[in-house]
Amino acid sequence: AQTVTQSQPEMSVQEAETVTLSCTYDTSESDYYLFWYKQPPSRQMILVIRQEAYKQQNATENRFSVNFQKAAKSFSLKISDSQLGDAAMYFCAYWGSGGSNYKLTFGKGTLLTVNP
Amino acid sequence: DSGVTQTPKHLITATGQRVTLRCSPRSGDLSVYWYQQSLDQGLQFLIQYYNGEERAKGNILERFSAQQFPDLHSELNLSSLELGDSALYFCASSDGDYNEQFFGPGTRLTVL
Numbered sequence: 001a002q003t004v005t006q007s008q009p010e011m012s013v014q015e016a017e018t019v020t021l022s023c024t025y026d027t028s029e030s031d032y033y034l035f036w037y038k039q040p041p042s043r044q045m046i047l048v049i050r051q052e053a054y055k056q057q058n059a060t061e062n063r064f065s066v067n068f069q070k071a072a073k074s075f076s077l078k079i080s081d082s083q084l085g086d087a088a089m090y091f092c093a094y095w096g097s098g099g100s101n102y103k104l105t106f107g108k109g110t111l112l113t114v115n116p
Numbered sequence: 117d118s119g120v121t122q123t124p125k126h127l128i129t130a131t132g133q134r135v136t137l138r139c140s141p142r143s144g145d146l147s148v149y150w151y152q153q154s155l156d157q158g159l160q161f162l163i164q165y166y167n168g169e170e171r172a173k174g175n176i177l178e179r180f181s182a183q184q185f186p187d188l189h190s191e192l193n194l195s196s197l198e199l200g201d202s203a204l205y206f207c208a209s210s211d212g213d214y215n216e217q218f219f220g221p222g223t224r225l226t227v228l
Contacts (some may be wrong), residue, residue: 027183035216043204044118045219064135103149103174104217 004094007108012116013082020067021077021084021110023092034068034075035104037058048090051075072107077110087114119143120220124209134195137223141188142226143210147171148190149210149217150182154203165190193207 003026010045013019025034036048051068053060063083067076079086092107119142129135141148152175161174165184176182179197186188194201204224205211208217 005137005170036218043222043224045206045208045222047216047218103164104151105161106159108158 002029002094002096004092004105004107006090006092007097008024008110008111009016009108010111010113011035012113012115013079015082015084017082018080019112021079021090021092022086023075023077025073025075025092025094027094027096029096034066035093035095036064036066036075036077037091037093037106038086038088039109040085047092048075060073080091082114084114084116087112118218118220120207120209120218122205122220122223124223125221126128126226127151128228129197130228131197131199133197133227134193135197137188137192137194137205137207137225139192139207139209139220141190141207142211142218145209145211145218146188147210147212147217148184148188149208150176150190150192151206151208151219152203153206153222154200157203159206162192165174188203199227206215 005024019041032053034051038048049086063080065078065100089109090110121140123138132137146167149164153159162176162210166171206222207220210217
């Protein structure tokens, strides 16, 4: 079974600084998708960024980028120029490509605080 | 706004009762997923429906059941409720297996 591990329960960053959230996963599949979701205090789950495992190029969405290391099974999220609105719980999630694995497997989350 | 709607937003009920949570997916999305978020278990996949058919099952209790109707809306039925069932229940939808899942705002269930 696939597992997703976020080793940092909490992180903090100063406004305008850069922070990196870590995520590792375990899988025997060769093709899969990885996601970072953001959950602000409103509790809404919002997709931040997505990475297809077959793509070597790291995904980027404005101030958000990932460092995808397939061999190491690592998928970290970098937030540049942090803003107060980035404060939220961030979840790393895995999505398998085949078989009966039609589900997102989530990590436990990292609570990000942004200090003014 | 993700386009996924869930009702009700909040639900407070007593142990032993039965409740129904409703989800309307984004227009055109055939897949509906249900997730449970609790403090101790985190975010867990419960069940998926695709165009009316059950497609995958996760950690869903036997006291829980779901269905997807011809108009593609879905309902999650929770019965014989226990205190531990108190959680945030999310519905998500997608237009394909490997595409982004869009989450609804969730239903907060409190069992007293």
